[in-house]
Amino acid sequence: MPNIAVLVKRVPDTNAQILVSGDRVDLSNVKWVMSPYDEYALEAAMMHKEAQGGVVTAITLGAPECDKVLKDAKAIGVDRIIRVWDDSWSELDSNQTQMALTSAVKEISAEVVYCGKSAADTGAGSTGPGVAERLDWASASNIIGLEFEDSGIEVIVPAASGNARTGISLPAVVSCDKGFCKPRKPNVKGIMMAKRAQVEVLAAEIPASGINIVSHTPPPQKAPGQTFDGATNVPAVVAALRNDANVI
Amino acid sequence: MLTYEGVDFYDIESQLSEDEIMVRDMVRDWVDEEVIPNIEEACREGHFPEEWGQALGEMGVLGMTIDEKYGCAGMSYVAYGLVCQELERGDSGLRSFASVQGSLAMFPISAFGSEEQKMHYLPKMASGEWVGCFGLTEPDYGSNPGDMITRAVEDGDDFVLNGAKMWITNGTVADVAIVWAKLDGVIRGFIVEKNDAGFSAPEMTGKHSLKASVTSELVFQDCRIPKNRILPDVKGLKGPFSCLNNARYGISWGAIGSAQACFHSAKEYTLSRIQFKHPIASYQLVQNKLAWMLREITKGQLLALHLGRKKDDGSWIPEQISLAKMNNVDMALEIARMARDMHGANGILDEYPIMRHMANLESVKTYEGTHDIHNLILGRWITGIQAFTRDL
Numbered sequence: 356m357p358n359i360a361v362l363v364k365r366v367p368d369t370n371a372q373i374l375v376s377g378d379r380v381d382l383s384n385v386k387w388v389m390s391p392y393d394e395y396a397l398e399a400a401m402m403h404k405e406a407q408g409g410v411v412t413a414i415t416l417g418a419p420e421c422d423k424v425l426k427d428a429k430a431i432g433v434d435r436i437i438r439v440w441d442d443s444w445s446e447l448d449s450n451q452t453q454m455a456l457t458s459a460v461k462e463i464s465a466e467v468v469y470c471g472k473s474a475a476d477t478g479a480g481s482t483g484p485g486v487a488e489r490l491d492w493a494s495a496s497n498i499i500g501l502e503f504e505d506s507g508i509e510v511i512v513p514a515a516s517g518n519a520r521t522g523i524s525l526p527a528v529v530s531c532d533k534g535f536c537k538p539r540k541p542n543v544k545g546i547m548m549a550k551r552a553q554v555e556v557l558a559a560e561i562p563a564s565g566i567n568i569v570s571h572t573p574p575p576q577k578a579p580g581q582t583f584d585g586a587t588n589v590p591a592v593v594a595a596l597r598n599d600a601n602v603i
Numbered sequence: 604m605l606t607y608e609g610v611d612f613y614d615i616e617s618q619l620s621e622d623e624i625m626v627r628d629m630v631r632d633w634v635d636e637e638v639i640p641n642i643e644e645a646c647r648e649g650h651f652p653e654e655w656g657q658a659l660g661e662m663g664v665l666g667m668t669i670d671e672k673y674g675c676a677g678m679s680y681v682a683y684g685l686v687c688q689e690l691e692r693g694d695s696g697l698r699s700f701a702s703v704q705g706s707l708a709m710f711p712i713s714a715f716g717s718e719e720q721k722m723h724y725l726p727k728m729a730s731g732e733w734v735g736c737f738g739l740t741e742p743d744y745g746s747n748p749g750d751m752i753t754r755a756v757e758d759g760d761d762f763v764l765n766g767a768k769m770w771i772t773n774g775t776v777a778d779v780a781i782v783w784a785k786l787d788g789v790i791r792g793f794i795v796e797k798n799d800a801g802f803s804a805p806e807m808t809g810k811h812s813l814k815a816s817v818t819s820e821l822v823f824q825d826c827r828i829p830k831n832r833i834l835p836d837v838k839g840l841k842g843p844f845s846c847l848n849n850a851r852y853g854i855s856w857g858a859i860g861s862a863q864a865c866f867h868s869a870k871e872y873t874l875s876r877i878q879f880k881h882p883i884a885s886y887q888l889v890q891n892k893l894a895w896m897l898r899e900i901t902k903g904q905l906l907a908l909h910l911g912r913k914k915d916d917g918s919w920i921p922e923q924i925s926l927a928k929m930n931n932v933d934m935a936l937e938i939a940r941m942a943r944d945m946h947g948a949n950g951i952l953d954e955y956p957i958m959r960h961m962a963n964l965e966s967v968k969t970y971e972g973t974h975d976i977h978n979l980i981l982g983r984w985i986t987g988i989q990a991f992t993r994d995l
Contacts, residue, residue: 543663
């Protein structure tokens with residue numbers, strides 16, 4: 356029976372208003388949630404367990420406030436919850452993140468890893484392929500379909516002309532797009548299980564970052580819209596749509 | 604669509620545990636996704652969608668304060684209150700379903716039933732497979748249940764029930780009815796099942812309120828049930844009143860949900876409705892109303908939360924529940940009426956939730972102890988003199 360890992364990340368709610376204070380993003384007043392693509396990865400991991408048995412371990416990277424996404428995963432039904440962190444760390448870059456997560460995957464002897472295709476905050480999309488590279492495992496990215504076979508798994512991924520169905524032997528890392536399953540919801544019993552669950556904390560050896568973030572800036576403000584009153588302005592509206600907006 | 608975050612002016616969330624927040628958010632998301640898009644149609648058709656009852660069972664919120672041994676969750680009363688709040692933000696009829704199932708049907712079995720009764724009924728009721736109802740009120744005895752007419756008599760290995768109950772939520776769709784009747788002049792609780800001979804539950808129609816909720820009569824005509832269906836551990840009005848205390852507690856939270864829905868709609872509407880070149884929310888008269896709504900909702904939240912903590916530590920008294928139920932339903936009804944006014948003519952349309960909540964709350968003000976009866980309960984507590992009745 357496979358040992359299944361799922362990587363989940365705490366991100367600002369996708370509806371949150373992101374502010375920049377000074378030269379850094381200010382996240383002090385945002386609501387935090389599990390990254391939406393990770394919900395599909397979690398569902399894929401649970402489907403895998405239902406098909407082939409095994410143990411599902413949810414892993415996140417971050418400070419203690421990230422325990423909430425692990426409790427959310429526990430409420431859905433995962434067996435173990437692990438947070439990778441060292442109090443000497445601050446923000447980690449993509450390489451460091453991949454190394455720390457890889458260390459945890461090795462620690463629990465996982466045979467398959469599911470993750471979201473990208474995180475809702477950074478949108479980098481590098482974690483799945485990066486972890487696969489460091490483990491020297493097969494990698495399937497942005498899957499939109501998943502089936503379980505005796506010898507491994509079959510995934511559907513977008514290809515240049517249509518979709519490709521690909522068989523993958525385990526061990527493998529699979530990053531998930533949305534739409535191929537409906538992420539299950541928690542229930543009260545799951546939440547009570549989560550309340551009692553202990554988060555296991557693992558440390559990892561990672562090198563110093565070679566990246567220095569100089570500053571954050573907000574995206575440019577959208578230009579204000581124009582208001583036209585009355586039928587006599589129809590020619591002006593048509594001209595603006597044709598010449599300025601290039602939509603007709 | 605922006606995620607609904609609720610009114611939380613005094614940071615009530617900081618006083619909630621992580622699991623309480625998780626349960627609230629679970630129900631909040633479900634109400635947003637499944638209930639609010641469909642509630643108006645359910646009201647127009649006058650039915651309670653069966654799948655909502657099943658979903659409540661799958662989420663595990665039915666009888667959620669009862670012990671895990673019986674298939675329930677053993678959660679706090681504050682968590683139960685938050686669930687009621689979110690359900691009633693969707694519709695009072697939906698919250699009524701959960702209140703009746705958990706507080707009025709499952710609670711008496713868990714508190715006063717035999718171990719066999721608990722093991723037989725509670726797991727299936729927690730999962731939503733069996734629906735329960737609660738028969739106390741009669742056509743001629745509402746606020747005065749002590750004079751009920753329904754009787755039970757022993758006959759060999761059975762009890763035989765005769766009488767009628769009225770205004771019974773879920774009655775027609777119920778598999779299990781908790782029925783209060785007099786046995787040798789003493790009020791006792793009986794478990795009546797849907798197919799028992801001599802039992803029928805016709806639906807009451809023509810309601811202008813709680814339209815997405817089933818309301819029924821219960822009729823017992825020589826209804827014969829085995830003797831092991833009596834609740835062995837309670838006699839007198841303490842039985843039904845214990846159940847009502849729990850349901851009234853849930854209502855004190857539920858009303859906050861209705862009030863929040865009306866406040867939210869009034870805020871959005873008045874910010875977008877332009878009159879005399881400006882949003883009407885920019886005018887002092889409208890801001891005064893919004894500020895009053897916020898004030899009343901915030902007071903109601905603090906009242907409900909403190910009462911919930913007292914429920915959880917066992918330090919509550921029934922009069923505190925009376926005050927909370929009466930106050931919070933009253934403020935929610937006034938907020939609904941005020942919100943209707945602020946929506947102008949649009950307030951009567953089912954495009955907005957206002958009129959539905961307002962009509963629902965007229966029932967909620969009356970059921971589970973009328974507003975006036977709760978005043979009398981408090982009057983007795985203050986003066987030591989009961990004013991429910993006298994010799995004239």
